Amino acid sequence: AARGLKKHFQLGGGLMRAGPVVRAVDGVSIEVKRGETFAIVGESGCGKSTLARLLMRLLEPTEGEIEFEGRDIAAIRGRDLRELRRDMQFVFQDPFSSLNPRMSVGKLVGEPIETHRPELSRAQRRQEVARLLRKVGLRPEHADRYPHEFSGGQRQRIGIARALASNPRLVIGDEPVSALDVSVQAQVVNLLHDLREEFDMTLVIIAHDLAVIRHMSDRVAVMYLGQVVESGPTDEIFANPRHPYTMALLSAIPEPAHGGQKARLALNGETPSPANPPSGCRFHTRCPFAREDCATTAPDLRAAGPESHVACHHWQEIGDRRPAAGLTPA
Numbered sequence: 001a002a003r004g005l006k007k008h009f010q011l012g013g014g015l016m017r018a019g020p021v022v023r024a025v026d027g028v029s030i031e032v033k034r035g036e037t038f039a040i041v042g043e044s045g046c047g048k049s050t051l052a053r054l055l056m057r058l059l060e061p062t063e064g065e066i067e068f069e070g071r072d073i074a075a076i077r078g079r080d081l082r083e084l085r086r087d088m089q090f091v092f093q094d095p096f097s098s099l100n101p102r103m104s105v106g107k108l109v110g111e112p113i114e115t116h117r118p119e120l121s122r123a124q125r126r127q128e129v130a131r132l133l134r135k136v137g138l139r140p141e142h143a144d145r146y147p148h149e150f151s152g153g154q155r156q157r158i159g160i161a162r163a164l165a166s167n168p169r170l171v172i173g174d175e176p177v178s179a180l181d182v183s184v185q186a187q188v189v190n191l192l193h194d195l196r197e198e199f200d201m202t203l204v205i206i207a208h209d210l211a212v213i214r215h216m217s218d219r220v221a222v223m224y225l226g227q228v229v230e231s232g233p234t235d236e237i238f239a240n241p242r243h244p245y246t247m248a249l250l251s252a253i254p255e256p257a258h259g260g261q262k263a264r265l266a267l268n269g270e271t272p273s274p275a276n277p278p279s280g281c282r283f284h285t286r287c288p289f290a291r292e293d294c295a296t297t298a299p300d301l302r303a304a305g306p307e308s309h310v311a312c313h314h315w316q317e318i319g320d321r322r323p324a325a326g327l328t329p330a
Ligand code: SF4
Pocket: 243, 244, 245, 281, 282, 283, 284, 285, 287, 288, 289, 290, 291, 294, 299, 311, 312, 313, 314, 315
């Protein structure tokens, strides 16, 4: 769980002059349940990667609490932080730059085993590497090869084996498939999904594309300019999106079953800079449903269903108007 999480970055100015403050994550509260797959979705610059790094304590929050298995980890340091590193692992976006090219696959996967499970002998470690490589769909003999000998999808499998090596309770994937060919994305997504069950861990997936997480995540939080605008069970978000931004994201997904045709919810203009977010509802400069109060009053994230939350003043009326606006539920 994370409560009131904020991360502000000061951009460089001149010597005596501080640059603008970017509120990359600005008051985010989410609750990830043990054993589930939780997706955080939004376009680039919405703060989702920053949020992932905060949850992992790869970044220190400016403000807020992060509770992991019953304790606040927002301020822990030293040994406790090293222990936490074992329980939480990261799968990076780019399998081409996140693996050290000079390390063999055996060393890449063996290194975290050596760090976090020093009780294992060298032979046991080698066995464990072989087991993990098999789990991710590679072969034990791949241990002697180097990352450049593999395709993108295979490299991401190596990254996943490396993440699993410390037996983590939580794995966070930052757009783990977006750098891969579309044809292998589903394979890697399915792999993560299967491994979650087998290794009894919790999975947090960061994505800019709702289609990617549709079949693998239990719940979703949609972010816009550093804030969560809607959250709820994945099925419900797809069937009944309440926030106009979620509707726009969903309407951008082509549906082959319907000949790829679907009413698009077009947004106005471009995404504003997170250094200077709009007043009131941050989405009001782009929202086709915006009214006067939207520019002045920021909507809180409020319950909109048994497990759903939405941050919009007018979500109920918008829901009623949706059929008239030609928007088909996804
Ligand atoms: Fe649109 Fe207003 Fe709702 Fe924001 S609060 S999403 S501007 S209708």
